[in-house]
Amino acid sequence: MNGRRRMIAAAGIFLLGSLVVSGVPEARVQETPQVALKPAPENTPGQETPAAPRPPREQMAVYVLLAWVWLSIAVLLGLLRLRVREADRVFRMGLDRAAEKTPRGPGY
Amino acid sequence: MNVLRAWIEDRLGLSAVTGFLAKKDVPRHKHTFLYYTGSSILLFLVIQIVTGVLLGFYYQPTLAEANASVVRIMTEMPLGWLVRSVHSWSATFMIALVFAHLLGIAFTKAYRKPREATWVTGVLLLGASLAFGFTGYLLPWDELSLAATKVGTDLPKALPVVGPWLTQVMRAGGDVTGDTLSRFFIFHVSVLPLAAMAFIGVHLFLVQRHGMSVPHEEERKGVNVPVLPFWPNFAFREAGVWLVLLGLLTTSAVLAAPGIGPQADLMAPAPQGIKPEWYFLFMFQTLKVFPARVLGLNGEMFAVLIMMAGMAALLLLPFIDNRPFERKGKVITALAWTGLAYAIGMSIWSLL
Numbered sequence: 467m468n469g470r471r472r473m474i475a476a477a478g479i480f481l482l483g484s485l486v487v488s489g490v491p492e493a494r495v496q497e498t499p500q501v502a503l504k505p506a507p508e509n510t511p512g513q514e515t516p517a518a519p520r521p522p523r524e525q526m527a528v529y530v531l532l533a534w535v536w537l538s539i540a541v542l543l544g545l546l547r548l549r550v551r552e553a554d555r556v557f558r559m560g561l562d563r564a565a566e567k568t569p570r571g572p573g574y
Numbered sequence: 575m576n577v578l579r580a581w582i583e584d585r586l587g588l589s590a591v592t593g594f595l596a597k598k599d600v601p602r603h604k605h606t607f608l609y610y611t612g613s614s615i616l617l618f619l620v621i622q623i624v625t626g627v628l629l630g631f632y633y634q635p636t637l638a639e640a641n642a643s644v645v646r647i648m649t650e651m652p653l654g655w656l657v658r659s660v661h662s663w664s665a666t667f668m669i670a671l672v673f674a675h676l677l678g679i680a681f682t683k684a685y686r687k688p689r690e691a692t693w694v695t696g697v698l699l700l701g702a703s704l705a706f707g708f709t710g711y712l713l714p715w716d717e718l719s720l721a722a723t724k725v726g727t728d729l730p731k732a733l734p735v736v737g738p739w740l741t742q743v744m745r746a747g748g749d750v751t752g753d754t755l756s757r758f759f760i761f762h763v764s765v766l767p768l769a770a771m772a773f774i775g776v777h778l779f780l781v782q783r784h785g786m787s788v789p790h791e792e793e794r795k796g797v798n799v800p801v802l803p804f805w806p807n808f809a810f811r812e813a814g815v816w817l818v819l820l821g822l823l824t825t826s827a828v829l830a831a832p833g834i835g836p837q838a839d840l841m842a843p844a845p846q847g848i849k850p851e852w853y854f855l856f857m858f859q860t861l862k863v864f865p866a867r868v869l870g871l872n873g874e875m876f877a878v879l880i881m882m883a884g885m886a887a888l889l890l891l892p893f894i895d896n897r898p899f900e901r902k903g904k905v906i907t908a909l910a911w912t913g914l915a916y917a918i919g920m921s922i923w924s925l926l
Binding site: 531554 | 653806
């Protein structure tokens with residue numbers, strides 16, 4: 467179990483680390499937006515501004531980000547599942563409140 | 575680290591809170607999943623605040639700039655469209671969860687004594703959430719939002735005595751103008767957040783004060799309901815639910831980002847296909863199909879009065895349903911199911 471836990475933790479750290487590192491080069495080349503200096507793009511009557519990003523690079527980056535998000539969630543859920551099982555085992559064995567003399571919280 | 579911990583403890587006394595959380599238990603039964611909805615609402619509220627502040631840096635609540643500034647956020651700000659989309663989608667998720675939370679509590683009759691005040695603050699929070707949605711809908715200042723706000727703010731006018739005054743207050747004048755936009759913006763970013771924080775504070779205090787409610791059928795079994803320690807057993811499960819919800823939010827925000835229509839023209843006629851947000855659809859459809867005159871009275875006034883009576887009944891439900899497990903309680907449950915079916919049916923009809 468410990469080996470499996472360590473493996474999942476290492477995979478999680480690797481995935482999150484590479485996600486952070488992969489963003490560095492892009493952040494370096496990103497220009498500072500000059501919002502106040504540019505006139506607002508005008509909408510012609512009856513035309514709707516598309517919601518999705520136009521530059522293909524940004525569009526692709528977003529889908530990559532989405533994939534990373536779900537991958538990170540899957541790893542974190544795996545880790546949480548292990549922690550929940552461990553916490554439930556400790557609770558079932560009564561180790562968590564063995565030293566306590568105080569009563570439980572309100573409502574019971 | 576220990577020195578820092580002791581320094582913080584001396585000043586804030588957080589050990590009382592952590593001690594309380596360490597002893598807090600969560601009842602374990604077939605409706606335990608409903609407990610996750612409450613904390614998930616808070617998660618989405620925090621997302622709303624963070625993305626709202628980011629949007630607020632660039633949004634300009636003036637007649638000339640409102641629409642253009644939203645277009646700028648979406649087209650020029652790095653990932654501005656995503657921030658706006660997350661803001662919009664987290665509002666949808668939050669309101670859906672508020673409804674789920676409320677329905678779960680209503681149908682398990684968790685509002686019974688001594689949790690009446692918890693229910694009342696919860697319904698007030700629902701009202702605040704809907705008001706957030708209503709005021710936020712106008713802010714992009716496009717054709718559709720202007721028309722929908724005109725319809726929405728016109729509704730109270732049908733009420734006797736206070737109606738015209740209420741419409742005047744909402745619109746900051748006789749019609750929807752730039753003043754309405756400023757008023758809605760101030761409500762959206764200042765008045766409503768303050769009110770929501772106050773309601774949440776009282777609501778959370780009451781939830782901790784009385785503990786989590788146990789469904790009556792579990793209580794009736796006469797045995798102690800099994801519990802789960804809040805920390806860490808329940809908190810870890812909750813974190814798992816949050817992660818999945820965050821994934822769903824990100825996916826929805828990326829794949830179905832909301833667009834923005836052309837700038838609103840105060841002189842232009844209302845566009846075709848005006849529809850409010852999904853959570854107002856049943857009211858919208860009700861007004862659409864309601865007869866013009868009922869028993870010699872103005873039909874719109876009649877419909878608005880019925881809706882207001884429904885809202886008052888919802889707010890005062892614990893006091894109306896004061897014997898929840900007797901015949902009266904069963905009749906109220908049947909009425910609540912009928913009301914829910916009506917709201918879903920009307921919303922679907924409106925979408926068709």
